[in-house]
Amino acid sequence: EVQLVESGGGLVQPGGSLRLSCAASGFIFRNYAMHWVRQAPGKGLEYVSAISSDGDYTYYANSVKGRFTISRDNSKNTLDLQMGSLRSEDMAVYYCAKGEGSSWFESYDYWGQGTLVTVSS
Amino acid sequence: DIQMTQSPSTLSASVGDRVTITCRASQTISRWLAWYQQKPGKAPKLLIYKASTSQSGVPSRFSGSGSGTEFTLTISSLQPDDFATYYCQQYNTYWTFGQGTKVEI
Numbered sequence: 001e002v003q004l005v006e007s008g009g010g011l012v013q014p015g016g017s018l019r020l021s022c023a024a025s026g027f028i029f030r031n032y033a034m035h036w037v038r039q040a041p042g043k044g045l046e047y048v049s050a051i052s053s054d055g056d057y058t059y060y061a062n063s064v065k066g067r068f069t070i071s072r073d074n075s076k077n078t079l080d081l082q083m084g085s086l087r088s089e090d091m092a093v094y095y096c097a098k099g100e101g102s103s104w105f106e107s108y109d110y111w112g113q114g115t116l117v118t119v120s121s
Numbered sequence: 122d123i124q125m126t127q128s129p130s131t132l133s134a135s136v137g138d139r140v141t142i143t144c145r146a147s148q149t150i151s152r153w154l155a156w157y158q159q160k161p162g163k164a165p166k167l168l169i170y171k172a173s174t175s176q177s178g179v180p181s182r183f184s185g186s187g188s189g190t191e192f193t194l195t196i197s198s199l200q201p202d203d204f205a206t207y208y209c210q211q212y213n214t215y216w217t218f219g220q221g222t223k224v225e226i
Binding site: 035037044045046047050059062095100105106107108109111112113114 | 122153155157159164165166167170171176208210212213214215216217218219220221
């Protein structure tokens with residue numbers, strides 16, 4: 001059974017940093033691109049970042065470029081999102097998601113349960 | 122960036138109704154479109170990918186169609202479990218979601 005379990009969310013002050021993690025199991029992690037998607041309270045889904053299966057390629061939404069860093073450890077089946085210079089507009093539930101196929105541009109067939117990031121002083 | 126526009130934003134319907142949600146892309150995306158269902162407090166669930174391919178386990182009342190810039194999600198006979206918010210997503214050029222369509226009673 002595929003499982004994605006996020007952790008690391010919490011309360012952080014504006015300008016602060018936070019590191020999210022996603023532990024994957026039930027599939028061959030190194031074969032799939034992985035993604036982070038967020039959802040602000042009461043709002044829609046917003047794409048955040050992607051990383052290729054081998055970690056060589058990354059992509060960031062303009063809203064987080066230069067502040068967030070995505071990474072993965074294929075030996076530990078983990079996906080991370082290092083978030084810095086956090087703003088109130090970064091407050092959201094953050095989901096990790098698995099690419100449906102083996103290529104870079106895919107839909108997401110499995111999602112984690114999400115972890116809440118609250119940015120407030 | 123490719124923009125995705127869903128309509129309507131909210132849809133009021135009854136059990137048994139046929140429901141159609143439209144998603145338009147700002148430029149052609151071939152058939153690289155997915156549909157997701159999200160219920161309150163839950164993660165999204167993949168329903169349809171490649172515009173019309175149903176994800177395993179998805180009830181047959183859900184179907185997708187379209188190509189290029191215009192796509193539709195149809196629920197042939199709305200069931201109580203289908204009241205939720207639905208999102209389209211393009212993955213032709215990076216990834217973009219529509220703003221969502223809430224299906225309510």
